[in-house]
Amino acid sequence: MDFWSFIGIWVAAFLTLSIYSVLYRDNPFYRFAEHLFVGVSVGYGIVLSIYQGLVPFALKPLWETVETGAPEGFIKLIPICIGLLFFARLSPRHTWLIRYPIAILIGFGSGIAIPNVLRANIFEQTRGTIAPFAEIAAGTLSGWGIFEAVLMVVGVICTLTYFFFAVEHRGPVKWLSKVGIAFLMIGFGSAFGNTVMGRVALLIQRVDFLLNDWIASIRALF
């Protein structure tokens, strides 16, 4: 084990134990590790965004345009200038200029997202819900498959009924929405169970690190 790996393991072990020390009670070690994590994350993010975003997409094209003087290169100046308008926020007199990049971003975002989101999340999901009935009609779906298809349609209709507030929830509508709540609860239960699995996995990974890497580094000392 080389020197820097050894140091890295001990720093990671110290920070891991500092973070978990909050389970006993709040303490300076926990707060130090928490603030260090936030600071390092933000600093790392800023540096990477500059070198992987600003430099290749703005500064490099700008420099190449200036160097070569090619007329087509100046087209790249338009998005760069629009992006720079975000900094107009810093000047009270010119704050209004920020509306242009925001308007372009919202326009682009909505234009590109709405048709694709509709297709991915509404049309495809609707098709997926009713498509098994074509297989039922063709007689190609097993008994269990038929049960699943019917259950899914019942779940979709009942859950949507729960969120339908244009009519009062009385009589059949009330019962449909109650069944919808049951489906929602099952969904939330599944999400909670999976969340527990994820959180426990994080703990296991850190314990694995402490028991294997850290203990091995202690053994390496002797």
Added chain:
Amino acid sequence: MDRRFVFILVALAVIIPMLLSINLPVSVSEPTQKFYDYVEALPAGSTIMIAFDYGPSSLAELNPMAKALLKQCFDRDIRVIAITLIVDAPTLASAVIQEVATEKGAVEGEDYVFLGYRPGQVQVMLGMGTDIASVYDTDYNGTAIGEIPMMQNITNYDQIDLLVDFASSDTVESWIIYANVRYNQRIAAGVTGVIIAQMFPYLQTGQLVGLLSGILGAAEYENLVGAPAKGMQWINVESFVHLLIVGLVIIGNITYFIHRAREE
């Protein structure tokens, strides 16, 4: 009861099985099998794009599945283009790829390439649909994309046989919305337990060809690939913690009903 008592129990439920190295059988779920079968059906020389869209806080669940998939790809001569849309992922992704590539003897630039991070999630996804080089003019090491041998015949999604997103946030939905819907790119995903419930509708409609769910998905995939590693080791430990949590939930409910009955 002091909640710190629960913390101690959970710690013991993790440490004891880990020290005893208990092995429980791992069965394979249908979404994982679909994922594996799709990759297995790809001919040698195919290209997979892997998006490492997770940070250090999710590596416990996603690193094992990423490693298992990389092993399968390198074993079957499937070329890998790796990218990331998450700012704190490049170092992590690079380390994972290097580790598996060294183990399998994969050659950088010929068997795999890591293009790194670019900001602007949607713009990157859309840009690669037209021309990957317009978004990534160099790889992570700064080598011009035109000088990388395996990128010579790859222009956009048309030459990518499968896109795999290892994700801890909403990037899978974005890939589906922009790469699948707009460019008909086939997509599979490996996600953290926290977001798995959101992904199943996409699997049912075929918008995802396969799905790995958290540490369980990682263990199942390692089992299928025949390379047991951390995923299979950790899912055994996880099972003991789940048993403890179920027990605590039952005890908590019994205690609650006893207290309520006494109060009434």
